[in-house]
Amino acid sequence: MSSNPKPRKTTLPDRRALLARPTPKPPLKPIDRRPYWMGMLGSVLAGVLGALMFNRAAQDAARGRKIAPLGRMQVFSLVLTVVGVLRQLAEIARPPQPATKKPTRKPRR
Numbered sequence: 001m002s003s004n005p006k007p008r009k010t011t012l013p014d015r016r017a018l019l020a021r022p023t024p025k026p027p028l029k030p031i032d033r034r035p036y037w038m039g040m041l042g043s044v045l046a047g048v049l050g051a052l053m054f055n056r057a058a059q060d061a062a063r064g065r066k067i068a069p070l071g072r073m074q075v076f077s078l079v080l081t082v083v084g085v086l087r088q089l090a091e092i093a094r095p096p097q098p099a100t101k102k103p104t105r106k107p108r109r
Helices: 015-019 034-062 072-093
Strands: none
């Protein structure tokens, strides 16, 4: 017996398959940019509101006034307001749904 094993026969890939053009991909739909604009607008408004609150507190501290902390109900109402605004922004970004007509019943006689 020989010490060298028989070389394996390898199969090469089909040249036609390698040279064939790939199937073209379907064109992508254009991106709806409204959610980005609404998110940017909401972020800017939240940032401006935070900066105004910070500036007001800094001016009160510089004048020697006591900075009154927000009450529990004020914080709760502020959080609910922010959640409501975010929900409205999410609804604006949602695509419009076609109106569905409700079936009408015949009037009773």
